[in-house]
Amino acid sequence: MSRWIVVLAALLTFSSAGAQTLKVRHDHDPWGKCVGELSFSENGIVFSSEKEEHNWSWGWTDIQTVDRRSESEFSILSYADQKFLLGRDRPFDFTVLEGRGMDDTILGLIQSHLPRPVVDRLPEEVERVDYEVNVKHLHTFGGCEGVLRFGPDVVVYDTSHAKDARTWRMGSAIVGVWSVGKFDLELEVYEREGGDLLRTRRFRFQLKEPLDPDFYYHLRRKLVPVR
Ligand SMILES: [Zn+2]
Ligand SMILES: [Zn+2]
Structure with a gap:
């Protein structure tokens, strides 16, 4: 291989490792912004603020x-305590101001x-759907309706109740x-609830059509490997 190709490859690797940036507003809790x-x-995430x-x-x-x-709203949950909230972990809320989200x-x-x-609360477009089923997601009171889609490496809950839409x-x-x-x-998934520590959360679905036993068997084998 020519030396120049090696140099070029190194440069390309370097540029692909470059940082991706977003112009954002940090929404302070309970009020204010920067x-x-x-x-x-x-290496991680850096916030360069006017403050x-x-x-x-x-x-x-x-x-x-x-x-x-959404593409324009997200939070970063750090391990730093919020002293005034009895040590609850600190979320940093951001809103994208312009351009890329x-x-x-x-x-x-x-x-x-x-x-x-x-x-990830954005339901992804599943390219190859292995299985899909119409469901009602059960809440403590009532529920929301949508479709569960299973792809080779994702499970998507698509619903008009945006708060509960997910890609796992x-x-x-x-x-x-x-x-x-x-x-x-x-489904038991990793998710923090109500600003609490990262813990698991259960999503219970009532199916509007019977679950295919073969599909369920393979899904369990895939998700719960035998130890
Ligand atoms: Zn700030
Ligand atoms: Zn729901």
Whole structure:
């Protein structure tokens, strides 16, 4: 291989490792804001703010999770305590101001470095649907309706109730799957609830059509490997 090809390859690797940046507003809790730039790289996430005291740099292991509510709104949950809230972990809420948002490229970069799974509330377009079923997601009172779609490496809950729409990665986001009957399916996933620590949460679905037993058998084998 010519030396120049090696140099070129090194340069390309270097540029692909360059930071991805977003122009954002940091929404303070309970009120106020500051404006700055968030950059995502191999090393972690850096926030350069107009307010000097809000310049932060997180390595990937300083972050518990990233919660993508939409391409323009997301939170970073760090391990830092909020002293005034009895040590509750501190979420940083951001809103994209202009230009590029939290797209799949940036989320992919986060997913490939963050040791723990992200929360992705954008239902992904599943390219190859292996199985889909119409469902009602059960809440404490009532529920919301939508479709569960299973692809080779994702499970998507698509619903008009935007708060509950999700994309879960098979390998990292899902802890377990159960069914107590052919019209029932429950997924246990990593997700923080109500600003609490990152803990698991159960999504229980009532199926509007019977679950295919073969599909369920293979899904369990895939998600709950035999130890
Ligand atoms: Zn701020
Ligand atoms: Zn729901």
